[in-house]
Amino acid sequence: MIAVKLIPHLLSWFGIVLILLRGFPKRRSVVIATSIAGFVIGVVGAFLLLRVLTGSVGFVIITSVLGMCFLFLWGVSVAAIYSRAGRGVTTGWGVRLVSTPLCAGSVTAISGIVAGAVCSCTLPAMDSTLMNLAMLGSISGALAYVLAYAALAVEKRISHSFTVSPSGMISAVVALQLFSSSSIIRLDLFSPLSMKVMKFAHDFVHQFMESMLIPDHVFVWSYLWRYIGLLFGKEIGFWGGMFIWFTPVLLVMCAVQYERLPSVAHIRQGAERRKLLAAAIRQRRLRLVVPFIALLIFTAAAYQSCYPNVEYWDPKPIVVTATSSGEIIIPMKSDIDLEDGKLHKFLFKQGGKEARFFVLLGPAAKLTVDLDACAICKPDGYGQADGTVICYYCKTLIPLETVGKPGGCNPVPITFTEKKDGVHIDALTLINEWTNTVQSTTKGKEGGK
Amino acid sequence: MKRLLRLSGNLLTSRFTSPVVIGFFLLLYIGVAFFTEEALITQMELVRQSAVLVALLSLLPLNIASRIVAEMLRYIERRRLFSGTAADNESELFDETIVLAVSPAITGLQERLDGLGYRTYQTERSLSAWRGVSIFPARVLFLSGVFCLFLGILVSLVTRTSYRGPVIEGVALPTPSGNGGVVEQIRLEKSTGSILSKQLSMEVAPARPGDARVSCGIYPPTRYQGSFVYPRFLGVALLVQFSAPDLQKGFEKHAILNIYPAGKEAAVEIPDSPYRLMISMAESGDGSDPYMTGRMNFTCKLLKGNEMLFAGNVPGGGEFVRDGFRLAFPDFRRMVITDFIRDYGVLFVWSAAILFGASFLFWLPVRLFFPLRQMLFIRHGTDMIRACSRTEGKEKMHGGVFNETLDMFDAGRVERKTNLG
Numbered sequence: 001m002i003a004v005k006l007i008p009h010l011l012s013w014f015g016i017v018l019i020l021l022r023g024f025p026k027r028r029s030v031v032i033a034t035s036i037a038g039f040v041i042g043v044v045g046a047f048l049l050l051r052v053l054t055g056s057v058g059f060v061i062i063t064s065v066l067g068m069c070f071l072f073l074w075g076v077s078v079a080a081i082y083s084r085a086g087r088g089v090t091t092g093w094g095v096r097l098v099s100t101p102l103c104a105g106s107v108t109a110i111s112g113i114v115a116g117a118v119c120s121c122t123l124p125a126m127d128s129t130l131m132n133l134a135m136l137g138s139i140s141g142a143l144a145y146v147l148a149y150a151a152l153a154v155e156k157r158i159s160h161s162f163t164v165s166p167s168g169m170i171s172a173v174v175a176l177q178l179f180s181s182s183s184i185i186r187l188d189l190f191s192p193l194s195m196k197v198m199k200f201a202h203d204f205v206h207q208f209m210e211s212m213l214i215p216d217h218v219f220v221w222s223y224l225w226r227y228i229g230l231l232f233g234k235e236i237g238f239w240g241g242m243f244i245w246f247t248p249v250l251l252v253m254c255a256v257q258y259e260r261l262p263s264v265a266h267i268r269q270g271a272e273r274r275k276l277l278a279a280a281i282r283q284r285r286l287r288l289v290v291p292f293i294a295l296l297i298f299t300a301a302a303y304q305s306c307y308p309n310v311e312y313w314d315p316k317p318i319v320v321t322a323t324s325s326g327e328i329i330i331p332m333k334s335d336i337d338l339e340d341g342k343l344h345k346f347l348f349k350q351g352g353k354e355a356r357f358f359v360l361l362g363p364a365a366k367l368t369v370d371l372d373a374c375a376i377c378k379p380d381g382y383g384q385a386d387g388t389v390i391c392y393y394c395k396t397l398i399p400l401e402t403v404g405k406p407g408g409c410n411p412v413p414i415t416f417t418e419k420k421d422g423v424h425i426d427a428l429t430l431i432n433e434w435t436n437t438v439q440s441t442t443k444g445k446e447g448g449k
Numbered sequence: 450m451k452r453l454l455r456l457s458g459n460l461l462t463s464r465f466t467s468p469v470v471i472g473f474f475l476l477l478y479i480g481v482a483f484f485t486e487e488a489l490i491t492q493m494e495l496v497r498q499s500a501v502l503v504a505l506l507s508l509l510p511l512n513i514a515s516r517i518v519a520e521m522l523r524y525i526e527r528r529r530l531f532s533g534t535a536a537d538n539e540s541e542l543f544d545e546t547i548v549l550a551v552s553p554a555i556t557g558l559q560e561r562l563d564g565l566g567y568r569t570y571q572t573e574r575s576l577s578a579w580r581g582v583s584i585f586p587a588r589v590l591f592l593s594g595v596f597c598l599f600l601g602i603l604v605s606l607v608t609r610t611s612y613r614g615p616v617i618e619g620v621a622l623p624t625p626s627g628n629g630g631v632v633e634q635i636r637l638e639k640s641t642g643s644i645l646s647k648q649l650s651m652e653v654a655p656a657r658p659g660d661a662r663v664s665c666g667i668y669p670p671t672r673y674q675g676s677f678v679y680p681r682f683l684g685v686a687l688l689v690q691f692s693a694p695d696l697q698k699g700f701e702k703h704a705i706l707n708i709y710p711a712g713k714e715a716a717v718e719i720p721d722s723p724y725r726l727m728i729s730m731a732e733s734g735d736g737s738d739p740y741m742t743g744r745m746n747f748t749c750k751l752l753k754g755n756e757m758l759f760a761g762n763v764p765g766g767g768e769f770v771r772d773g774f775r776l777a778f779p780d781f782r783r784m785v786i787t788d789f790i791r792d793y794g795v796l797f798v799w800s801a802a803i804l805f806g807a808s809f810l811f812w813l814p815v816r817l818f819f820p821l822r823q824m825l826f827i828r829h830g831t832d833m834i835r836a837c838s839r840t841e842g843k844e845k846m847h848g849g850v851f852n853e854t855l856d857m858f859d860a861g862r863v864e865r866k867t868n869l870g
Contacts, residue, residue, distance in 0.1 A: 067479075071476070071479070075472065078468060078472075082464070082465075082468060196482060199486065199488075200488070200489060203487070203488070203489040203490065204489060207489060207490070207493070211605060211609075211792075211794075211795065211798070212795060212798065212799075213668070213669075213670045213677055213679045213790065213795060214668070215645065215667045215668055215680070216681055216682065218647070218682060218683060218709065218710070219645050219646065219647050219649065219667050219680075220644060220645060220646060221643075221644065221645070221646040222646070224644060260544075263545050263547075264848075264852065265545045265546075265547040265836070265838070265851065265852060265855060266547055268855070268856055268859045270852070270853075270856065273852060376486075407486065408486050
């Protein structure tokens with residue numbers, strides 16, 4: 001099972017080494033050595049990190065590194081398009097830097113470390129004993145060695161005319177890293193990115209309207225306000241996320257496509273000029289292949305993020321009633337066991353109103369009662385998977401350690417008392433809390449400023 | 450000192466300054482977003498409070514202004530070259546520059562280029578040819594727009610002040626300085642415009658003798674004593690009188706209630722008592738807007754703790770009495786919650802929007818249909834010619850013409866050599 005889970009990560013790693021070998025054609029030995037070393041360091045380092053740091057901190061660190069790689073790609077793509085678009089922009093120092101062994105070694109080592117760390121996140125729970133670490137190091141080293149040399153063998157068989165630009169190389173490497181990480185929901189970048197974009201769009205529109213003194217919805221036609229309301233929905237998060245996700249690789253493709261052709265003014269034979277230009281255009285087209293493949297990989301990663309191969313635990317809410325004193329009492333153990341670490345959903349109805357909530361035993365062995373809704377999204381509810389709960393509306397992952405704490409997309413916590421006979425919740429508080437939350441989030445999502 | 454000045458000059462005119470500064474603020478936003486949900490507002494606050502960040506942000510308009518100057522100088526220099534008034538040319542002003550080893554006659558060339566649709570201008574030592582219209586005006590408009598946008602953001606962030614107050618009929622306008630004229634009337638009417646559904650006007654009497662009467666609308670916002678008047682929400686200023694059997698004294702208060710549109714509730718707390726009033730504007734029976742007509746009825750709920758004692762409708766100017774409770778609204782007036790905003794950055798941002806629009810409208814047809822293509826041939830001594838070419842579009846076609854022209858020179862050279870031989 002583990003081997004099956006590892007296959008996409010190892011294939012991504014193989015692809016990364018292959019691209020790096022072609023990207024640094026004069027530094028093959030450096031690429032091979034640093035890639036193997038980087039991969040082993042990544043596997044062992046992440047293994048230790050995830051076991052030494054409790055909770056989600058380890059995952060946050062690895063996700064942040066992946067985020068930085070993506071930002072780096074953004075920087076590279078902007079620099080690439082800028083250097084193509086601007087007359088008189090000198091990039092000679094950049095070309096010289098890319099061809100140094102230090103650059104080849106650094107890029108390869110970082111890529112290896114990230115790829116190794118992502119692989120390590122799929123490994124089952126094991127103690128970080130010296131023996132286990134040594135075994136992990138040896139196995140990952142052997143795997144990296146085999147895959148790196150396999151990549152070298154494949155790379156030698158690819159035509160020499162098939163070249164890759166530095167920006168194309170970076171885009172493909174980052175695409176493969178993100179594809180690899182998108183299959184692990186706690187390392188996924190696309191969904192959190194969409195959520196952040198949604199929040200940014202909301203804040204930006206609000207600030208923009210206030211700054212430009214644009215009238216509030218009271219004075220604007222409602223049909224028009226509905227269009228403005230689109231900017232507050234999750235669709236803007238998705239499409240904005242797509243824009244940020246794909247733009248760097250598209251910029252790289254544009255940079256390659258619009259590379260200036262060599263000057264032929266010094267050649268006086270028309271046929272020779274055309275031959276030279278045709279060769280340059282052919283080379284340019286070949287350099288487009290790698291960024292195009294990167295584009296496809298980015299698409300696959302986004303798809304994997306939107307439709308993860310994970311089954312969320314999402315039980316049907318059990319209808320509960322209140323006692324005459326207005327309390328909802330849920331026994332610790334009946335048909336369900338509140339302390340089994342799973343999310344248990346309940347539905348309470350009173351006077352035409354209803355509230356959905358769940359009870360969950362957290363990793364610190366403490367019960368928490370929360371609304372099946374957060375303070376910022378539409379109340380689509382939560383599902384549970386792999387040490388997290390997920391907000392179905394914005395796809396944000398909430399680590400189990402933070403469930404029960406208010407703020408952001410966390411489920412809204414409800415005051416309760418834990419007694420011998422079960423969990424006691426005040427029915428009126430629950431209904432009021434649900435009504436307030438749902439009213440404010442629905443208004444926000446449907447166009448309120 | 451000279452080096453420092455040169456460095457500053459390079460920094461200001463560099464094409465990389467703006468992207469780097471924007472990238473920095475983007476990274477700052479991402480960093481802030483790690484720690485707070487309100488990343489944008491926090492970042493704006495950070496910039497306001499930090500002189501370093503303000504200085505960094507001010508690099509953007511400065512850089513763009515320097516770029517406008519630099520590009521204008523380049524444009525003028527290029528024009529001088531084409532008119533033959535410049536002494537020599539800089540190869541970086543062109544896409545391609547080549548020096549030919551022999552000096553062919555330029556005479557036949559002018560007719561040929563004329564025939565290809567190029568306009569030509571010949572001087573003693575040079576021939577320039579061009580076709581199409583330069584996108585330079587669009588470029589200047591665009592850069593000016595960017596300049597205005599960043600300057601507007603900077604000015605707005607650093608200098609914006611905002612003061613919120615209720616504008617009430619019959620009461621002086623609550624300006625930050627406190628010396629606004631009396632609001633004579635607030636009118637809300639239906640609008641037939643495509644964007645605004647309502648028109649609001651607040652008629653303000655002169656504050657001092659000699660001042661003009663002012664009518665403040667919705668958009669564009671009116672300026673009053675240096676501040677933009679930005680109406681936010683509508684409501685009612687209500688004189689509330691309340692007495693209950695268990696209250697020693699009656700309660701009277703001028704309440705500012707944000708209760709527009711009809712049905713929206715606002716609370717009035719009765720101090721030192723368990724009572725609370727929930728007041729909303731009642732829908733009119735005929736479908737008209739009570740705020741517009743001025744015929745207002747108020748729906749009131751009286752709560753004691755969380756328990757509702759009774760609910761009923763009270764007409765503006767009327768009262769409601771039941772079981773020893775009395776609720777009366779002897780006075781009610783239209784009210785607009787209004788922000789008084791002093792922000793000159795807004796003007797720059799509006800200007801930027803106009804400049805971007807103008808730039809786009811100029812750029813699109815020129816770039817698609819009449820991009821500028823230029824050639825310049827300058828004789829150097831008796832046996833050299835320098836050929837330069839530059840395009841703003843349709844590169845392939847122009848490149849073909851340029852190369853064929855050079856071929857023609859070469860053919861002329863060979864022919865001449867043969868004749869001489």
